[in-house]
Amino acid sequence: MWNLPKRTGLVNSLWRMIRDNRGVSAVAFAITFAVLAPMTMATFDVYQMNEQRGKLQDALDAAALYAARSTATTTKDIDIIGDKALLANLKLIPGATLQSSDFTLVTTGDAKVVAVASVRVPALAPDSFTHNPVSVNTEVTRAGNNLEVALVLDNSTSMAGASLTSLKSAANQLVDLVVGDAQSPYYSKVSIIPYGNGVNVGTYAAAARGATQSGTNGTAGTNGSPPNDNFKFVNTSGSNKTFAITTCVSERTGAQAYTDASPSSAPVGLNYGPGAGNPCISAQMAPLSSDKPTLHTSIGNLTSCCSTGGHIGVAWGWYTLSPNWNQVFTGNAAPAAYGTPHTIKALVLMTDGEYNSVYCKGVIAQDSTTGSGSSSDHINCNGTNGADAYAQAQSLCTAMKAAPNNVVIYTVGLNVLAKPEAQNLVNNCATDAKHVYLPADGTAMTVAFQQIAADLQRLRLSH
Known part of the structure; x- marks a missing residue:
């Protein structure tokens, strides 16, 4: 242990000087702290x-990507x-x-989501500098696909009344949800195919089935000279009948019966x-x-009529x-080639299950089933393809879903659970079980179309 010297007058004077130096050091420290502390806190800010x-x-970044x-x-x-x-x-x-955040969908040019956000951070040294909120921004180019969708809609007599009203409403909603206002950089298109005993193709008839010529004959649909506008045939009762050509x-x-x-x-x-x-x-x-x-x-032009050639x-x-x-459907109506990058092709088939009409020589065949109109209007031969409509x-x-076509098929079977043939078609025609909808009434059918629209949107907006 140190032995301190006895405090003489000289020693006492030295101690006072030490104490004085301590005071000066304290003052110096205080001055230094007053200067450095705000700087330190500002640095921490x-x-x-x-x-x-x-x-x-x-x-x-994560939120914009998710959106x-x-x-x-x-x-x-x-x-x-x-x-x-x-x-x-x-x-x-x-x-x-969090002070603010804003996410904007940009649809001109490359579709993208632009986002900005700001956060207010607490200040330890508020007077050292202006403490503005922390702000950041980001943008994410949106993934996308072109979308081509065919709505195949039952227009037959069995759809009369509330069913057809619900179908119109559901189909209109799907169009509004699927067809985007912006058609660039990715487009979305829909075709409408009403069907009854056939499909009315209007002005496309000549291009699709060939031109006809004036007159009446009994060899409709044969090769060689064009068929006549009127066809004379023998019905199932053995009587002669003459029907006119239609745009259906x-x-x-x-060999091409089941191809495109x-x-x-x-x-x-x-x-x-x-x-x-x-x-x-x-x-x-x-x-x-x-x-x-x-x-x-x-x-809106859908009107229930006739038998069903689904x-x-x-x-x-x-x-x-x-x-x-593409030689028939041209311009904006022309479908893209199979395998076109970022292009989805889908078909939505709606039916209430009554497929009953097949044809022979352009007239409903005698082996068509109940509901296919009067038997007196049937020709006395069986359906040429040898198979029922289902x-x-x-x-x-099956052919449509196969590569390279790869068409995605959704089926909507309205109240078909009591109809085994229809139920089998709805289940087997669809891409898979997740693409099958079995509504029991018009309200449920509307929900089904909304769900299909949402799934189509998911396909359109994903790689």
């Missing part, structure tokens, strides 16, 4: 702001989705608060029909279009999606 900026940027991958098609919906995702991902330092068409026969071959190489079937009882349906098909008013008009509707839904038919529809679905 800067550190906190940079830390929060990094956290905010990470969260905003871009959603099925939302309006800025309002994108903003709701983005805000929720941002709150779920954002980590705030103690005392910090029947099923294709021969060009009509120039394999014309579709003719349709000679009675003027009353079971005529050509009035509602005409409409090829692919992004014009919503035109599509709504086509849907397989013909399935075929024409496929034709409107097939590049092999089997023919299934063959078309």
Whole structure:
């Protein structure tokens, strides 16, 4: 242990000097602290702001990506989705608060989601510098696909009343949800295929089934000279009848019966029909279009009529999606080639299950089933393809789904659970079980179409 010297006068003087130096040191420390403390706290503020900026940027990037991958098609919906995702991902330092966030859907040029957000960070040295909120921004180019959708809609007599009303409403909603207002960089188009005993193809008739010539004969649909405008045949009772050509068409026969071959190489079937009882349906098909008013008009024209050749509707839904038919459907209505990058082709088949009409020589055949009109209007030969309408529809679905066509098929079977043939078609025609809808009434059918529209949007907005 140190032995301190006895305090003499000199020692006491030294101690006073030491004490004086301690005071000076304290003053110096106080001055230094007064200068350095704010600088230190300001430095810490800067550190906190940079830390929060990094956290905010990470969260905003994740939220914008999530919003871009959603099925939302309006800025309002994108903003709701983005805000929720941002709150779920954002980590705030103690005392910090989210001041604002905004997510905008840009549809001009490359579709993208643009996002900005700001956070107020607590200040330890508020007077050292201006403490503005921490702000960051980001943008995500939205994934996308072109979308071509065929709506194949039951227009037969059994759909009369509330069922058809519900179908119109459901189809109109799907069009509004699927067809985007912006058609660039990715487009979305829909075709409308009403079907009854056939499909009314209107002005496309000559290109699809060939031209006819004036006169009456009994060799409708044979090769060689064009068939006549009127066809004289023997009905199932052995009586002669004469029917006029219509702008409806029947099923294709021969080697290309269940393909999408060009009509120039394999014309579709003719349709000679009675003027009353079971005529050509009035509602005409409409090829692919992004014009919503035109599509709504086509849907509004649906009127229940006639027996049901559902397989013909399935075929024409496929034709409107097939590049092999580009000589018929041209311009904006022309389907893209199979395998075109970022292009989805889909068909929605709606039926209430009554497939009953097949054809021979352009007239409803004698082996058509109950509900196919008066037997006196049936020709005295069986369906040329040798299979009922359900089997023919299934063959078309199978071919359509196969590579390289890869058409996605949704089926909507309205109240078909008591109809085994219809239920089998609905289940087997669809891409898989997830694409099958079995509504029991019009309300459930509307929900089914909404769900299909949402799934189509998911396909359109994802790689």
